[in-house]
Amino acid sequence: MQKKRILIANACAETTRIATLLKKHGWEVQTENHPDRLAQVCRQFKPAVGLFRLDDTLTGHHLAPPLRAALAETQIDWIAAVPRRLIDLPAWQTLLYEWFYDYHTLPYDPERLLVTLGRAYGRALLNQNGGEQVEPQTLEYADFIGQCANMRKLKDDIRKVASTGISAMITGESGTGKEMVARLLHEMSPRKGGPFVAVNCAAIPGTLIQSELFGYERGAFTGANQRKIGRIEAADTGTLFLDEIGDLARDLQANLLRFLQEGTIERVGSAVSKEVDVRVISATHVNLPLAIAAGNFRDDLFYRLNVCNLRIPPLRERQEDIIPLAERFLTSCVARQKLPPKRFASEALTAMQRYTWPGNVRELQNRVYQGAVMSAGRQVTPLDMGIDDKIVPEIAWQTxxxxxxxxxxxxxxxxxxxxxxxxxxxxxxxxxxxxxxxxxxxxxxxxxxxxxxxxxxxxxxxxxxxxx
Incomplete structure (x- = not known):
């Protein structure tokens, strides 16, 4: 747990008395009156929060970029202690809004100040725990934050399908999170103790995909110096996820169909069939009925794979989920990259809801990460995210x-x-x-x-x- 440490900047006689009070309540206190040294003190002292006394001496030069840069480099939440007469001045309002977690009007009210610092300390603990405990796949499941009707239906369908062993096909545009749904189906199924093997059918060259899926025996072809287990066999007792199944070459579709029908495989170079117990989940962004009509996909394979269909709606159909998803991504990025706390500017919230998100949730995540890194202050703007007015279309209202x-x-x-x-x-x-x-x-x-x-x-x- 992070220690209850506070850094006080620009201290005065009254601040010294407050420091004594804070020590009585379990805080370790360090003071520093030079803004240029704040980051160095933070690296050495490692405070959880900071208390910065703002007054009339901090005008002109100190309200300009140097002070803002010094605050940003500390990477902690700051509480401003500011005289009431300064609160209504626009320059001070901007400084407080962009760079401070909260503010406390002077003169000091010890009881109120302790409550404010306690909230900031609690936030510091949450950020610390988030940074240490996030697992590599946790972020993926953020795709399924959503309370819109079609997402509630999807989550309900996932629960129903996961409990069975039947084949399922996941459809949706690129970036909607098809592999995440496949992982959920595996983790919520009786097979969760077995392997989850993902194969991107579009990423493997056509000359290699048969040996990748079914494996091969030693000497089966030039360079086959030893036996290799294929992806299907590696998924035995677990789940095989065939992503972009619509891009699978037609001559290999027959081999896959035989495996689905008989539950057996033959390695390349072998005449011996081997039984495997695998649940198959497939996904595609291709319109397979049209591919069937065009002769590019076997209808019998389609019916074998598409026993249950799960459609993931594009992000533009999930308007009420955009902001919760963005907030989740921003919080995660700040914790993982150890950035100072940030929030979205109001114009960024508006821009995100107006943007059409052709890249869906993946694009939203990437743009939020970009905004978190590129923002100069505590606010993430549309320009930081690369969704300024040039690419955000005006809403076309229709009767x-x-x-x-x-x-x-x-x-x-x-x-x-x-x-x-x-x-x-x-x-x-x-x-x-x-x-x-x-x-x-x-x-x-x-x-x-x-x-x-x-x-x-x-x-x-x-x-x-x-x-x-």
Whole structure:
């Protein structure tokens, strides 16, 4: 536990009396009246908090960057002791807001000061514990801070799926945290005592992925000087996570399908089958139904993998979760990198909620880390995070009628494309009459392509349905 030590800067006779009181309450006290020496004293004395007496002598030069730099270098929370007459001055307000954890108006009120210092000391303990106890994977689970409806549903689905041994597919955009969900499924399952083996199918060259997945025997090919266990076999009794499964070469999909069907593998260069007990979780950002339609992915493999589907919503669909996530990342970064305590400026909070986050939670984490490191003071601004007004779009407000119109137009376009501009079939699948379809096409200024009264074409397609 960090010792109850306090550094008092710019002391006076009254501050000396307060130091005596603090010693009676268990504090170790050190004083220093030269701002340039504060950081050096902090490194030697290692105080938990600082008390800085501010007065009229600290004007001009001392309110400029040198004082701010001296405070930043100490990397501790400071309490300002400031005369009441200075509180309303803008320059002092800025200094207090950006560089001090709290302030205490002079003259000293011993009881109130002890409470303020106690809060600062408690915060110092939390920061110390956070810096020492964070495990490498703890930060990953911050992805699942979230109280929006779709995140609550996802967490509920994770609990349901984790308790079983069936295959699951995790879908979502890049940066949403698919591997984190896979790890949660493993850690919450009966297999948590077994290995968790992750394979990025897009990162392994096509010429090597078969030997990586299934292993190989000595002499199986040039350079195979000894037997190697494959990733699937290494996951025996545990979980195999196949990330970016949509990028797996089609010729290897058949081998993977056989393993899923029979529960056996054959190492490259071996004719002996080996049974393995592995739960398979896969993930992809690729639209696999479209890949199947294009002939790039086997439908039978898709159905084997996609027994349960878990969709992670993009960050832009989790507006109420952005600030809690950012606060978590900022607290973690400050603790890990031993930075002085920081907070988000109000304009940074607004910018984060307006930004669309194409890189999702991973981008949010990276930008918060950037902001924590680049900020000159205690406040993290949009410019520190690289999300200034140049890249934050203005909010485009839409009326309900405009939203309905866009949805209606989109439905018409999609259905006509699927039905190959067969208007009778399109009307049937939209649940409307042909007359209504023509009226809507005219309303949205969508061309009718071929003559809609081409009865020969219509009759040829009677009874057909939209492709699945």
């Amino acid at each position: 309900l009628d405009e939203v309905r119109g866009l949805a209606e137009r989109g439905a018409l376009q999609r259905t006509l494309t699927l039905c190959r501009y067969n208007y009778s079939l399109a009307a049937q699948n939209l649940g409307i009459s042909r007359a209504t379809l023509y009226r809507l096409l005219d309303k949205h200024q969508l061309g009718t392509g071929d003559d809609p009264d081409d009865e020969a074409d219509i009759d040829a397609d009677k009874g057909a349905s939209v492709p699945g």
